[in-house]
Amino acid sequence: MAENKTAYEPLTVESIPVRLGVVEAVTRHLGSETETWQADEVGDGNLNLVFLVKSPKSTLIVKQALPYVRLVGDSWPLPLSRAFFENSTLVRQAERDPGSVPEVYHFDEEQAIIIMEFFTPHAILRKKLIAGEKVTDLAETLGNFCARTAFRGSDLFMATADKKADAAIYLGNSELMAITENLIFTDPYFDAELNNHTEGLEPLVATLRGDIEMKTAVQEMLLKFSSNAETLLHGDLHSGSVMCTDDESKVIDPEFGFYGPMGFDIGMLVSNYLMSYFSQPGHRNDADLAEYQNWVLELIEGTYTAFEAEFTHLWNTERTGILFPRTMFEDQGHSADGALTKVLQHIFTDALGICGIEMHRRLLSLAHNADFEEIEDTAIRAPLEARNLMMGRELIRQRGEIANIHALCDMARKFNEETFL
C-alpha cells in the first residue's frame, strides 16, 4: 500500500501519522498503531525538512525536500527533484559500498520524501571534531567509500552505455550543481551578494582576488566540475555529511549527487578535515591541542592512504570497463601499474584543487563551517582562518606539484605555525 497520490505538501509533525500510517514500508518498521508514534523535526541542514519518527518498535528518518532553500527562504527556489537525486545516489552508494549509507525504506517522488534508516547513537562528525572526539576506523571507512564509489561508478568498471545513461539522468540535477558552481567556484573570488567573512580578513581576501593565476586555476577546476563526468559523486562530502559513533561511520545527504571528477569527494573531505585542523586552537587548550591536531592529520593521511589502497585493489580486480582494458595491458604481458600511477596522480591533483577551493568558500562565501563559526572571538578566529585561506591558495596553485598526502600534511603543519594577520 502506498501513500495516496496528492499534490506536493510539506509534512508536519501533526500530519506524519496520518500521511505515513498508510505506507507499508513505514508501518513494517514502526507498527501500525500511529497513536504511539512521536515525530520531531530535527533538520539542522541548509535545505530540507528532516523528521525523526519514533514508535515503541523502532525509529525512522523522514526527509522531505522543500521547494526552496531552507537556509534562505522561499526567495531562493530549489527543485524538489533533489530528493529524486538523493534517493538515486543512496541506492547506488549502497550497491557500490554496502553498509556505508542509510538504507532507503521508501521513496515518494511526488512528495519528495525519503524514508530511511535512523542511525543511533551516531552524531554528526563535524560536532565530534569540534568536541575533540576520535572515531576508530573513520579513515578506512571513508577512504574505502570514496574509492569504491569513484571506481565503481566510472568507465573503469561500468558498461559505458549504462554509465552514460545514468550520467544523462544526473545532468537533470543542474540546479544543485549550479549552487556548487556559484557558491564554491565563483563567489569567493569576487564581491558576490551572499558573501560574508570574518572581520579582519580583508587584506587576505584582497590577496586572493588579486591572484589572477590562482583564479585561473580555480576556473580550470570549474571546467572540470561542470564537464568531466568521470564518476557519480556524493557531491557534498564534508564532515556534516558523516555520522559516527566512536567506531562506526556512515555517509548521509547526497542530494548534490552528480557525475564529475573522481577526485571531487575525497578532495572536499580532506578540505573539511584541514578546516578542523586549523580551527582546533579555537576549541581546546594547549595540553590537548597538539595531540588532537596530530590525530586529525593522521586521519587525513589514513583516509587518503585507504582511498589509494582500495582504488588500487579495485583496479587490479574489477577493471572491467572500457578504460585501460586488459587487452591493452595485462593480456599483452604488460603491467598496468604505471597507468594506475598516472590515474591516481590525476585524481590527487584534482582533489587538491577542490580541497583548496573548498577551504576558501567555507570562509568567504555563503555557507560557513561550524569549525570556525563557533569560535566566537573573532580576534582568535580570524588568524586561524587566515592560515586556512593561505594554505587553500597554495593547494590550488601547487596542485600538480605536491608529491603525496604526506607532503600535504607537512604543508599543513607549516601553515599552522604561520602568522598572516
Added chain:
Amino acid sequence: MAENKTAYEPLTVESIPVRLGVVEAVTRHLGSETETWQADEVGDGNLNLVFLVKSPKSTLIVKQALPYVRLVGDSWPLPLSRAFFENSTLVRQAERDPGSVPEVYHFDEEQAIIIMEFFTPHAILRKKLIAGEKVTDLAETLGNFCARTAFRGSDLFMATADKKADAAIYLGNSELMAITENLIFTDPYFDAELNNHTEGLEPLVATLRGDIEMKTAVQEMLLKFSSNAETLLHGDLHSGSVMCTDDESKVIDPEFGFYGPMGFDIGMLVSNYLMSYFSQPGHRNDADLAEYQNWVLELIEGTYTAFEAEFTHLWNTERTGILFPRTMFEDQGHSADGALTKVLQHIFTDALGICGIEMHRRLLSLAHNADFEEIEDTAIRAPLEARNLMMGRELIRQRGEIANIHALCDMARKFNEETFL
C-alpha cells in the same frame, strides 16, 4: 503535409517519388511533378543510404540511416537514432557557424531520414587532397568552424542548464561513441578482430603495442573522450566530412556528434591533413610534391591559427557562460588573457593527443583512409605509413610539450625525411 507515419523502411530509388512526393519541404524544392524526379543512390560512406534526388527545378540530398553498419552488413547493428543526432547537430552547427553545414529541409525521426541541401559542384576534400588540388580559404573556414562550434557549445558561452540538458540528450548517442571508443582508442593497440594493416608494418605495430607509456597516454585520452563533456562536437571531422569547390568549403555528416573535449574536432582534422601530407609521395612526382606538401603544411598552420584567432575573438566578445566569468577577471580590472592562454594550451594538448591516435587507427584499425589505401604498391605505401605511425606516437607522448602548431609542422617535415622500415 508530412509523410504518412509507417514503420521504418529503407528508401529505394523507386520508392522515393511516392514516399517523398507527399512531403511539402521536398516538393517546395523539387516541385510536385514526381514523374520528373530522378533519384540515384550515391552513398560512399561506411554507414548510411544517401540519395541524390533531382528534378528540373532543383536537387536535394536524402540521407537515411540503416539499422546496421553499411560497410559491414547486418551482422553489425547500429541504431537509427544516429539520424536524430545528425539532424540535431546540423541544426546546432548552423546556429553556431551559419552557412557552414547543409541546411536541413526536413527530418523524419521514425524513418531516420534527413532531407537537406545539395552542394554543387563541391567534391569531397579527401579526393581533392589526393588529386593535389588546392582550396582557397579552406584553413580559415574550418578553423572558424571548429572555434565557433567548440566555444558556442560550451559553458564558456551557453547557459549551463541548457548545456547540461543538451549534453544529456547526446549521451543517448552512446552506440556511435562506442565505435569511436573501440575503433580509435583501443583496437589499434591490441590484436583486435577487425584490424588490418599494410604488409610490412609489423615491426612498427609491435613497437606501438610495446610502448606502455604511450598506451597509457592513449587511455588517458579515452578517459577524456568518454567523460569530458566540454562542448558539442562534430565527432568525425576528417577530410571525408568536408565538401569543397576551389574556394568554398562545407562540413557534412555529423552523426557521431557528442559532447567531448574542445580539442577533439580540430585534432582529428589536423590528423587527416597530416595523413594527406605523409601520403603525398604516393600520389605525385617530385616536381609537384614538395610544393603541394608545403601547401598542406600551410593549411595545417592556417587552420590552427584561424581556430585560435576566432576562439580568442569569441573569448573576448561572447564569454557569457559560467566559466572564467568577467566578475572574476575584467570587472576587477584583471586581464583574462593569461586564462585564455591556459585554455588554448589545454585544447592544443588534447588536440595533439587525438591527432596522434587518429594517425594510428586509420592505418591499423577497421576504417582506413583513401590517402594511403589508394597507393596500390604496398612497397611504396608501407614506408609512408611508417612515418605517419611514428609521428603519431610522438604526438601522443609529447602532447603536453609541443610549443605550437609551427612546431608540429616542423616535426612533420622531420618525420617526412625519415626511414623506419
